[in-house]
Amino acid sequence: MSKLPAIFRPAPGSGAERAEQLRRQYPRFVYERFALDRSADTLRVTFHFRIEPDIVFAPETTFSGVDWPRVDSLPQGALENLLFHLGLIETLSYWKATCSPEIRVEVGQLDPQQITWFLDLLRHGMGEFFYVNQIDWRAPEFVRVVASGDARMKSEVQVLRFAQDDKKGNAVGENRRDLVLTSGGKDSVVTLELLRATLSATGRPFDCLLLNPTEAALAVAGRALLHQGSGGRAIRSSKNVGGPIIVRRTIDPRLLELNAAGYLNGHTPFSALLAVLGVTAAAIYGYNRVIVSNERSAEEAGVEYLGEQINHQYSKTLRFETAFREYSRKYLAPPRWCHPDPGVPGEGSALLENTQDDNEGFEYFSLLRSLYELQIARLFAQHSAYFLLFRSCNRGMKSNAWCGRCSKCLFVYTALYPFLEREQMLAIFGSDLFAWEGAAEVLRTLLGLDAHKPFECVGTRDETLAAIYLCAEKIKGQGIPLPASLREIEETILATRRDLPELARSILTAWSDQHHLPLDLAELLRQKIIR
Known part of the structure; x- marks a missing residue:
């Protein structure tokens, strides 16, 4: 060189x-x-x-x-x-x-x-x-x-x-099937499981495309293809089967x-x-x-x-x-x-x-264009087979771990917390991220209060606020004292807002018609949100 x-x-x-x-x-x-x-x-x-x-x-x-x-x-x-x-x-x-x-x-x-x-x-x-x-x-x-x-x-x-024009049955058009760009995160899981749910009705199998895959991406794709059965892989070239x-x-x-x-x-x-x-x-x-x-x-x-x-x-x-x-x-x-x-x-x-x-x-x-991250987190919570497989932390990508200290980890933790049990959260992340002494500062950054929103793939400021509200309500409903990080956010922000129940509801039930989804997939996804 x-x-x-x-x-x-x-x-x-x-x-x-x-x-x-x-x-x-x-x-x-x-x-x-x-x-x-x-x-x-x-x-x-x-x-x-x-x-x-x-x-x-x-x-x-x-x-x-x-x-x-x-x-x-x-x-x-x-x-x-x-x-x-x-x-x-x-x-x-x-x-x-x-x-x-x-x-x-x-x-x-x-x-x-x-x-x-x-x-x-x-x-x-x-x-x-x-x-x-x-x-x-x-x-x-x-x-x-x-x-x-x-x-x-x-x-x-x-x-x-x-x-x-008249070349029927050429290599590209011979199969109606889907190629899904797959990472090791929760969004990929939701997409793959939605497609798997439609396979019998649509007859459209899918396969996963991975670029420089992480351990988590390989695990997520492997689980999804295993659950799909042989539908997608059987019609692919034998060089790629498995x-x-x-x-x-x-x-x-x-x-x-x-x-x-x-x-x-x-x-x-x-x-x-x-x-x-x-x-x-x-x-x-x-x-x-x-x-x-x-x-x-x-x-x-x-x-x-x-x-x-x-x-x-x-x-x-x-x-x-x-x-x-x-x-x-x-x-x-x-x-x-x-x-x-x-x-x-x-x-x-x-x-x-x-x-x-x-x-x-x-x-x-x-496939997820019409949904917010908080909605995707709720859908992901229905797929426990992936809980120990998925990863979203960029810092811990090479070691297949959650660092527990970055804005990406804190956002995913906050988004999932309202929909999973405490034991499940500890199994996924290894610790209570709200108990970390730096959590409040990161949450404030996610809310856009002390600096610009992190340059990460995280939810909107309103989503983070709604998710924190849902977390606090869940913890208080269980009779457990709020962690210091959430207590600080509640005292300085949540206590000043009376619209948070409606904000959370509106985000969790939101749907945007601005998308490019085929009608059958749009209807399936919309029904998932309505339930």
């Missing part, structure tokens, strides 16, 4: 000062090409990026259990187009090191609408990065995208879009060296990468619906910066989901080759824009 050039290290100073210095030193980021390496049942794609003049990256993504006859039957250029876009989203993780004012795409061409979509994702999806580094992105020429590649990729996309689909993504170590050397670092829209990865995997493995577990709570921003709402979870929002669906239908997975059978019943979209028609392509949607 080559060492970083010794000619430049950012001078100490604010993020804004370092960004300006880096942008002068490194004026152009280049997406040069990507290379495919095919083995017996593995596809490895290496993306080649360059920050001019002298920093190069070669991150890799590896798909295992590939059935090559299936992949080779895809329309001409389909796989290359999807991988090209996977690399396009991957660029953000490397571009951020220098915030180069130009992103040059040499591997292919992008039309003006594609460039607009990508820049919109960069602006909103990188908002937390801009905020943390105090970077002003508002100048019209802060970053421009130049797609300077030859017409090869563009011509392949055109073939992808307009050929294969477990979830696993994809490995490798970060180029040079990026970590840059971080250590003082280059810019921060959050990127990871769920956007997962969206493109999901559609790519669906094409490779033969699925026509990609399902994620992004919830309504993701809509709430954490802080305002330069007149914009900064949302850690932007790529989990409805705005992103809608934009990605539109982009996917036009540029990633057009209807004509994704779904050759026009007569599939029961696939009508929900209420947003009637996006599903009789000639549908890949569908990408969030």
